[in-house]
Amino acid sequence: MQLLTLTNLDRCTVKAIPPAHRVLSVNEMVADGLARTPKRLPPILFYDAEGSRLFEEICKVPEYYLTRTEKAILEQHAQGMVAGCAADIDLVELGSGSALKTRILLDALFAGGHTVTYRPIDISRSMLERTAAELTEEYADLVVEAVASDYDTGLAEVGRRRDRQKGFLFMGSNLGNFQHDEARDFLATVGAAMSPGDFLLLGVDLVKDQRLLEAAYDDAAGVTRAFNLNLLTRLNRELGADFDLQNFRHKAVWDAENQAIQTYLVSTVQQTVRLPEIDLRVQFGAGEAMHTESSHKYTLDGLAGLCREAGLSLTRTWTDDRGWFAVNLVQPVQPTPVSHRR
């Protein structure tokens, strides 16, 4: 990790806040998920240090069009996206990761003479510290106030400040990892942190040809496969489990009913796995699929409806020529003026 200089420390804070609501520990998540039928492991477990590194690799594989396409949309339209921003703005990014694409918006804001405080929220403190240090090195005028916590706690923290315009960012089609109701509740929580004039830039992946979608989540070089299997390596290390990675295969399939790519780890043999840290022995049948991630894809009408359900309004969309990905401007619904009769 790059060391912060003293000057940068003046402009860069990373505040770690314990989640406001009790969240399940890794042990509890795993015990709960493995007790279910069908078995599942929550996607938040992907992001240990190696998982975060592998996600960066995934973004570069030819089949994974999502990052490249979203980046191209931002590069083409960043000026328009920041056109309505106030002179002083807080840019609040949810699940910021390496903030690769954020730099495009920062460049556009600084080119337009704005004063920017970047407020990333990420559960991965190590990733957040690295990104915060890099950004303060790269942008001499940028102030970074990072929050290491979960989305809800981070939003409550940044939502307390109402004196400057807030532009929220939720990129990379992260919304797609939520089920429909979770996505609606998440958007409503973002809405609750907004003041009139605030906005959300929401990057989502769009419904498209099944073969393109499945290839993106099962690339020829096997990086998505390695990312999925890394979950088991993590459980072996952290829970003393004895998952034999040779006995599981990666599977990614289009689920037309739910408009999502579903990712699984499939047991190739009948086997028993021990997880001594949580005092568990788990049986897997040959061919049994354990769910690890849903990646929902959207139509623009569907997304507009979801925003409405969350009390928000989808007001503008920027997309690529092929219509594969969309960056959307989402704003609080303006209160309808009340007319008073005499």
Ligand SMILES: C[S@@+](CC[C@H](N)C(=O)[O-])C[C@H]1O[C@@H](n2cnc3c(N)ncnc32)[C@H](O)[C@@H]1O
């Ligand atoms: C797939 S990466 C996306 C990074 C970046 N936004 C992009 O578009 O490339 C997801 C990021 O969200 C973070 N994350 C996942 N679940 C989270 C949660 N519940 N609360 C806060 N951060 C979370 C992960 O640590 C990771 O850095």
